Structure formats: structure tokens, C-alpha cells
Amino acid sequence: MFYKNYARFPKQSNSGFYIEMKNIFFTPGPTQLYPTVARHLQKAIKEDIASISHRGEKFHEIYDDTQNALRKLLKIPKDFQIFLLSSGTEAMERIIENTVGESSLHLVGGEFSKRFYETANFLHKKAEKVEVAPGLGFDFGQIDIGRQVELVCFTHNETSTGVALPMNEIYGIKKRFPDKLIALDTVSSSPYVDVDFGYVDLCFFSVQKGFGLPAGLGIVIVSPTAMKINESLERKNYMVGTYHSFGELLKYSEKFETPETPNVLAIYLLGKVAQDMLKIGIQKIRKNTKEKADLLYNFFEKQEGFRPFVKEKKYRSNTVIVVETDNDSSVFIEKLKKRGLVVGNGYKDFKNKQLRIANFPAHSTTDVKRLIREIKNI
């Protein structure tokens, strides 16, 4: 209902544009495009956005517009930097490079938190981890952090398992260890998750999930404290990277530019979609996401042959719903695909034992209800 003013795609715009996607994608990223993307893409080509100089005034405006829209949408404080990278994976690399001299701590509970941990190892840091089995949360009260640890890395929403960490528990760690930097992966929960930047120093996401955009852009948000620590590491001659060191990123972002020729089209589209979301209102979008998640969890709690993978309700993600299946999930996925609905399979070991269903702003309540109906019918 909420989306009733939005045609899924503009079947016929003023200039005769016609683009319709074949399927509805409930995959956890890349995923269904946000309903306005095709229209913005058309306008971008007509306005020569893919051809303009990344050192010129028109690009500066796009950069500024996108930054402003994100700042407003995600309540990013004015003194925090917003840097543009190429992926969430790159964000992990740049965060470790730029803010860790020797040692980081990682809360690992799935493939993506593990990747963050491995990134620190690749960079020859002393990486420690607190690890739980897939589907479980952490006993935050028991976590102790040694003096040597400079950065604590959380994966808010573990895309591989459907576990989301309660934000208050993360803030609690910052309160107990205020001298540690906190990094937060919100790749598959932004813009749904409401981050209080009073407790988070580095936050990152990519655009092909909650923002419903084509892949190829990562965003990292950096606190003034993290910037200062980066400067001090650089002074101490630590290797903080090349064109995407925070120093270089800052030098260019002050001119509304990036060090390299960036994915201009994606920066433009991100700004437009963030503006569209602002028009609807982020609280409304978040409320709707929660309602759709409830529909899905309630359904899978009751439906024979299925059950939510994450048992403890407080750890259940509202944006990536992971469901165990009694029978081979791949057969089920194929059947849904024939009906034009694409859902994800389980990650790695769980490949044929789970469904992973994305619940992003691009998915309307009508889409979710249709998915539930089709699953019932199969």
C-alpha cells in the first residue's frame, strides 16, 4: 500500500522510455532495483552524466548532492567524512589500512565478518577474533578487549546467516571501551539500520543492497577521531595506502572529487535514490521494512517444512531473512524462479539447506505478500 504512488517501473515516460525487468529479485544483493532507478538512468544518459568530466563543476554538484542526501537520510554528523570507494570489500581493506597500526579485534559469526578478519590478516596486522557458530549472536557482556586492540570490527547484519546484532549492544562496547575505534559493516542493513554516530567511528555499506542500485560503489563514513588516528599513523610512517588513504580521499573530497575517475553514474544514481527515500521519509521506510519482516517471519514460523534459521528473536535480521528448509532448497528456488521470483540460496555449507530472502526498500509489501502466496502454492 505504502508504495502505491510508485509504479514499479515507468513503463512509458514522456520521451517514450520503456524498461521493465523480467523478474522480482529477493536475492540479498545484487537485488531488485529501486523502482525509480531505470528512470534516473535514462535521465542520466540524456544529460550526458556518463560523459562529463570528473574534475568539472557539474560533477562537483552531483558529488555534493549525493553527500548531502546521504547525510540527511542517515543522520551523519557534519564533522564526519563521507568517502566514496568501489565496494564494501574495499571498505574493509581501507578501514584496516587507515586506522590500524598493529592490532584489531573482530566479532566473527559468518562469511562476511570472517572476510573483515581475514582482510586484517592479509594486511599483516595482529587480528584477534571472538567467534560464534553461524546463526548465533554474541555474549556481549563477556567480551573483554585487550590494551593492544586499536579497532573493534562488527558486522551489523551478517548477510550469510541472517543474524543482526542489536545496536545497543554495540554502543555498550563503545561505552565500556571508549578509547577503541568502532567499525561497523552495514552493507546489507543500510539504510534500514538507524546508526547513532556518537558510538561508531567507521561505518560502511555498498549500494547494491538496501539502496537497490547496480553494484560498483562503496561508501565509508569516518569520524573525526578516526581521521586523527589515521594522521598519527601516517606520521609514524605506517603504510596507510595509496590513492584511497584517508588523507588522499579528504584532499579530493574537499574539492567534491575523488582521487581516481569514479563510477560517476552510480554516484549520481545513489544521490537520486537517497533523495527519493527522503521524500517518502526514512522512518516510514523503516517501519514498512519491519512490517514486511514480521510478515515473513510469522509465515515461516508456521509453514511446515520451513523455520527461521536464527532461533533467538533479538538476533534476527529484518533485511536478510534466512530460512531453513526440510527438503533441498535448490528445487524450491527453481520453482519460484519459474514464477518470476528469485530468492537466494544458503551460503556455502548451507547452500541447499536454506533460503535467503532480502527485504529491502525496493521490495513492496505487495511483492512480499505475493512471495508468501507463491510459497504456499508450491
Add this chain to the structure above:
Amino acid sequence: MFYKNYARFPKQSNSGFYIEMKNIFFTPGPTQLYPTVARHLQKAIKEDIASISHRGEKFHEIYDDTQNALRKLLKIPKDFQIFLLSSGTEAMERIIENTVGESSLHLVGGEFSKRFYETANFLHKKAEKVEVAPGLGFDFGQIDIGRQVELVCFTHNETSTGVALPMNEIYGIKKRFPDKLIALDTVSSSPYVDVDFGYVDLCFFSVQKGFGLPAGLGIVIVSPTAMKINESLERKNYMVGTYHSFGELLKYSEKFETPETPNVLAIYLLGKVAQDMLKIGIQKIRKNTKEKADLLYNFFEKQEGFRPFVKEKKYRSNTVIVVETDNDSSVFIEKLKKRGLVVGNGYKDFKNKQLRIANFPAHSTTDVKRLIREIKNI
């Protein structure tokens, strides 16, 4: 004449698609889109390319198609790897990280060769350079390379000055110093430049120049020797990077994937444009590029108030034509822009003293003749 079968843009396709760019961009990247890009982009959205999984079969096909088309177009030997990155600037970083333990040598003659050199410094390597003033070539016979140097870095086509290095001189260095790895920046000369991979170990380019695509993708081509040296550096515990170390890139490319979620749309478009170029024939495209360059140089040799910046003809680029102007070039650029023709200004110190004109496959002979006519008229 050559492009007569190509409508600049498909004004009306079967499904009623209508996209027309406002201007013609002769800027040296981002630049004019290749004439078929809008059509391919439309098809991509209709075929859900921006939503498919980067771990699924459909993506594997796209990856393979793009790789095959590039291999054919650029005559890349079978045993060379083709890795997908996010920009030419990233390619510089990954090449140094992955193939230099201690020391590299750089031939510097402008802003982009300087960036390659600075990248090695950022990475704490002992970077040496042979430097000439902007607009000049190198005295290749005089170049001596010390035992400690592992990698020699050439910028084939210096986008900031319009100097192109003769390929035979580069091959000559490899013949004299066969144990050194050779890296070649062809960012603004590929696919025009015909690289003999018998003499080049690492070659890179980005897609927003000669391929006429939206920015956001970089390609690096890696010889078996460079891969072996990378492995030995890793064994010796050198830091060779994280998700974009050659080892990780290889592990994923063997599955037709990338370590991160990549710019899927750009990979798709690159494959399609490379296939379009193969249909025309790369020799025909190269011949046409040379003819258009001759038209431009001949015109500026004779036209009062203008002269080619690069004096020695053998160093003149055929893809980025840099022209000195007697009067403020920015006034001139504004006048051309009002006529729908966008040319680049000079780089940094030469900002208001030069025009930089791209001559890529996306620019037809008709476009170039129109540009010359309009310049005459002003």
C-alpha cells in the same frame, strides 16, 4: 564515412527506447559514449543484469564473454590473466603491490606517469625515476637500469601532455633488460595501441576512454612471469594486498568471478562494446583513428593561433591531441561548448593555454570534421 552504418544513438528501438545525448564530448575521458552503449544499457536493464547474482551462472557467462572478447580484440595470449579492477588508478596500486618487493623505475613526463611513481612511494618502495619536461619524449638509448630494479613502469600515452611513447622503444628496453618486468599504462590509448605481449608483463587501462563506456572499471593484464614473481613475493612474506592480490583475483577468476561484488553492468557493457568493435575489425578502427588524428594535426599545424604541443612527431599521441593556444583556451572551450562540442582544457599549469582533444573509436570522422569546421568558424 566509416561509421555510416552507425546511428550515433538508437533514436527509436523496437521497444520505443529513446535516448539522445546533448553534446559531443571530445574530452579525454570520461568521453563520448560508444554509439552502441545506450542500446546495450537498455537491454541490460530489461534482462535484469543489474540484479543477477555475481556468484551465479548468468554472471559467469558475462565474465567469460567479456574476457574472450578482450582477448581477441587486444591479442592477449591465452596464458595471460585478465583481472577486473575498479579504475586505472587502482591498477597502478595493485601492480606495484603485487610485483615489487623493493624497487621500481618510472619514466615520468606528466601527471599520470607521476601518479604511478607516487603510488610506489605511497607503498614505501624505493621508486626511481627518469624525468623529462611535459611534451618531450625520452632518450631510450641512454636509459640504464640498476640491478635492484624489479619493475619498469611506462605510461604509453600520457593523457596530460599528449605524448605517446613509440612501442618499439619500450620493447627495446625489454630486450636489453629481459629480467625486468615491464608495466604499461595504456589507459588512454587502448584499444588503439597494438601491444605485443611478448615484451610487456603488466598492461592496464580503464573503460571510460578508448572504449567509450561509463567510468568505474579498470582492467589489468598479467603475464605468467609476473604471476610467478607475485607468488614468490608472497612466499617471502611481502604484503601483496588483500582481496585484489593477484592470488585472490586468480582464485576467483578461475570461477569466472571477482572477489568483491563488482560493477556487473560495466563488465557486461565492456564485453558488448568489445564484440561490436570485433565486428568492425580492430585494424579498421585503428586505421580510422590514425586518419582522424592526421586530420587534426594537419589542421592545427596550419591554423593561426594554434600549434600542436608535442613538437617531435614521433612522440605525438593519436588518441589525445594536445594543442597550444595563443589566446586563453578557456574562452575558446566555452564557445565550442555553446555549439554542443566539449573539448578538454590543459592539465594543471597548462589549464588555460591548451586544448586537449580525444580521438577515440566513439568519435566518427564526421564528428572530427565538424569540430575542425567549428574551430575555423570561431
